[in-house]
Amino acid sequence: xxxxxxxxxxxHPNPSKLTSGMPIIEVGVSSxxxxxxxxxxxxxxxxxxxxxxxxxAGEMIAEAAAFVSAPVHSPVAGTVKRIEKVRDxxxxxxxxxxxxTEHIETAVDEVEAELSPRTQEEVDALTPKEIIDxxxxxxxxxxGGATFPTRVKLSIPEGKKAEIVILNGAxxxxxxxxxxxxxxxxxxxxxxxxxxxxKAVDAPKAVIGIEANKPxxxxxxxxxxxxxxxxxxxxxxxxxxQGGEKQLIKAVTGREVPEGGLPVDAGAVVDNVATALAIYxxxxxxxxxxxxxxxxxxxxxxxxxxxxxxIGTTISTLIEAAGGLPEDTGKVIAGGPMMGKxxxxxxxxxxxxxxxxxVLPKSMSGRHPEEPCIRCAKCVxxxxxxxxxxxxxxxxxxxxFEEIKDxxxxxxxxxxxxxxxxxxxxxxxxxxxxxxQEIRKLPK
Ligand code: SF4
Ligand code: SF4
Numbered sequence: 001x002x003x004x005x006x007x008x009x010x011x012h013p014n015p016s017k018l019t020s021g022m023p024i025i026e027v028g029v030s031s032x033x034x035x036x037x038x039x040x041x042x043x044x045x046x047x048x049x050x051x052x053x054x055x056x057a058g059e060m061i062a063e064a065a066a067f068v069s070a071p072v073h074s075p076v077a078g079t080v081k082r083i084e085k086v087r088d089x090x091x092x093x094x095x096x097x098x099x100x101t102e103h104i105e106t107a108v109d110e111v112e113a114e115l116s117p118r119t120q121e122e123v124d125a126l127t128p129k130e131i132i133d134x135x136x137x138x139x140x141x142x143x144g145g146a147t148f149p150t151r152v153k154l155s156i157p158e159g160k161k162a163e164i165v166i167l168n169g170a171x172x173x174x175x176x177x178x179x180x181x182x183x184x185x186x187x188x189x190x191x192x193x194x195x196x197x198x199k200a201v202d203a204p205k206a207v208i209g210i211e212a213n214k215p216x217x218x219x220x221x222x223x224x225x226x227x228x229x230x231x232x233x234x235x236x237x238x239x240x241x242q243g244g245e246k247q248l249i250k251a252v253t254g255r256e257v258p259e260g261g262l263p264v265d266a267g268a269v270v271d272n273v274a275t276a277l278a279i280y281x282x283x284x285x286x287x288x289x290x291x292x293x294x295x296x297x298x299x300x301x302x303x304x305x306x307x308x309x310x311i312g313t314t315i316s317t318l319i320e321a322a323g324g325l326p327e328d329t330g331k332v333i334a335g336g337p338m339m340g341k342x343x344x345x346x347x348x349x350x351x352x353x354x355x356x357x358x359v360l361p362k363s364m365s366g367r368h369p370e371e372p373c374i375r376c377a378k379c380v381x382x383x384x385x386x387x388x389x390x391x392x393x394x395x396x397x398x399x400x401f402e403e404i405k406d407x408x409x410x411x412x413x414x415x416x417x418x419x420x421x422x423x424x425x426x427x428x429x430x431x432x433x434x435x436x437q438e439i440r441k442l443p444k
Contacts, residue, residue: 006247011421018298019297027310027313029101034098036349036351040149041147042069042070043064048061049061049097056077057290061074070147070149072139074099079099080098083095087348089345089348090334128201131154134283144355147351156264157262157264170210170243172240173240173243174240174338178292180217187224188224192280193278193280194231209251211235211239212236244384246385253266255267259411290310291311293308296319299360301319301326313349315332315346315354316346318350319359326361329360329361330361331364334357374423379426389419389429392428393432
């Protein structure tokens with residue numbers, strides 16, 4: 001059977017899924033947790049605690065500051081030590097709440113005693129609006145890396161109609177296996193989360209899209225969904241960036257999202273499988289989003305794995321859990337090798353956006369020297385958005401931003417396929433990102 005896939009471009013990097021099939025390991029609680037206030041792609045949340053105040057596990061410490069914003073909750077019981085700027089993994093200063101966790105044991109017990117899960121009858125009685133409000137109040141954001149507040153995604157604009165929910169289980173980035181791990185471990189909870197999304201957006205059917213290189217995850221869901229006719233598992237061709245929102249919609253429905261449009265313009269609502277799991281936890285177990293599974297991996301790591309991590313735990317704690325930083329380390333990346341970002345600080349906190357920590361040896365960290373463009377057009381044929389990367393880079397060098405805008409640069413996914421295929425090792429994506437930043441500053 002022909003596997004479903006998107007239309008244009010794409011690449012086949014080595015999957016390097018070193019941690020596939022490994023169980024989830026819980027990372028212990030650090031003595032200090034650092035919670036950034038900018039945990040979503042929207043407006044940073046507004047701090048509602050003060051130094052010296054004690055907080056419970058699951059307590060909101062910062063509220064949403066706008067419609068496109070998400071609250072932040074403490075994953076631990078403890079005392080607010082400071083509210084200050086800390087460096088994020090890329091070295092930028094971010095406002096954060098620092099919590100000391102000394103009194104954790106007693107406080108966690110107290111809080112857990114207060115939390116009684118909702119029964120199925122109680123969940124069934126929730127209205128779509130009540131589900132969306134819970135998702136918003138529990139600080140849920142897209143866990144595929146975008147951190148778009150899920151409340152906003154589930155609030156379908158007036159006049160639009162969601163026909164299908166697509167759960168993104170593609171996990172097309174090399175090395176990452178956090179989604180595969182939860183798909184194999186919690187199919188029941190992910191499907192329950194999917195049904196909550198379907199109810200919230202009033203969509204009659206759903207599809208779980210999984211790349212063909214995760215046969216265990218596909219088999220797990222197919223077994224679990226046997227006899228079910230409103231949720232289907234779709235096996236996707238292994239091809240990067242299959243997990244891009246627009247690529248996934250194209251693969252599953254055959255429809256294109258119009259330029260500048262939303263997935264719902266193609267009748268779809270797309271959420272990551274990890275987001276569906278977080279929705280399940282929020283609605284059934286009343287748990288805010290305070291932890292996630294992170295793949296910590298790399299060819300030289302002694303104990304790579306999939307770790308359940310409390311948000312706010314430092315990256316260095318994660319690397320220690322995976323056996324410590326190897327001597328020959330050349331680069332540490334937040335996320336996967338294609339769309340991830342190099343880290344400059346390992347004392348930075350884990351955020352809701354971080355799905356992986358990739359430790360690369362020096363031999364895999366350098367860049368090849370850049371050579372002149374030979375006009376081979378490989379970057380054009382590799383681009384899943386049908387753009388002209390070589391042209392956009394040339395214009396970006398010349399700072400001709402209005403012209404790059406006309407080449408639809410804002411549709412660029414920043415997937416990196418163009419840089420990956422270029423035989424001249426031209427830093428296409430670097431210049432495209434720069435152009436996008438400059439265009440956003442232009443007068444409208
Ligand atoms: S980074 Fe942008 S321009 Fe390059 S291949 Fe991806 S979508 Fe196309
Ligand atoms: S792939 Fe590289 S060498 Fe080929 S056209 Fe694009 S920029 Fe030029």
